[in-house]
Amino acid sequence: MPGLLLLLVFLLVGSLLQSQFVLPVPAAIVGMLLLLVFLIIRGKAPESLQQTTKSLSPLLPLFLIPVSSGIITQQEIVSDYGVELVVILALSLIPGILVTGWIMAGKKKQGDKP
């Protein structure tokens, strides 16, 4: 529970900073960066925070369901461009995967890893 409280406090501070300075970055990202700085300064993630992370992580897809179901309000776009959008998304992945893979593994010595 202290872990969840810590997350909420950082989210709250992030929201305050975001609205106070009209940052172009979402409040939750501000909160995340603040928590990262906090962890780096502290030098260790608190046990309770690690516990919370472990139990919340598998639930991530659940928290995405309500907003994703909002697709029902966009039936016009889905029926007009749905197929095109899926094809575009599939095609655009190919160069992305190739570039990422080549850069990340490219510099490895030959025969270093299969």
Added chain:
Amino acid sequence: MMTELLTMPLFWATLTIAAFVLGQQLYNATGNSPFIPPILTGVALIVTTLELTGTDYSVYMQGGNLIHIMLGPVIVMLAVPLYQFLHTMRDQWQRIILAIVLGSATTVACAVALTWWWIGDEILAKTIATKSITTPVAVAITEQFGGIAAIASAAVIVTGILGAAMVPALLKVIRRDDPQTTGLTLGVCAHAIGTARALELGAEQAAYSAMAMTLTATLHALVLPWIV
């Protein structure tokens, strides 16, 4: 009685959790098929129920919000894996950053260019620019620059499902399928859904995927609002 039930926020919140649990069971039953992740089943069940009962999305969201509210803390939580991997990945820093920046820029640029050229809708092109960021962040950013949150969310999920299936296969073809590269590419191209897939492949893949997902989200969250 039925109509009363359909206006209860608690009913919709409960149904959302039930849809997720069913999605998880279906996923397990299909031997973790990358094309049937729990989120897809969950959304399909909710959308179908709304259609069948003729319920308005805004009525659903009175209950959906009870679950939606947890998204914020979960994004903040991403700082934890990021922090944990900062130490182990320090000596690969430059290569990781280069791969994430160029890799994610390539796939986003291709998607935006294709949308612009094929559909020619500015709002859709803007919206699709957020496709590589994990949904909560994508939705927040899209709302900020006037894109369509629901489409952003759908594009992210479709990208995640396609990416989680395509990344391991394509990397194998170009013989770049070591655990670190596979994990990183899953995180860059398929965010949270890719990370869920990486978790099944192994601990090293999972670590690199979570790190790449967080960095991609942070990078895009910081950069996209300025250039879109």
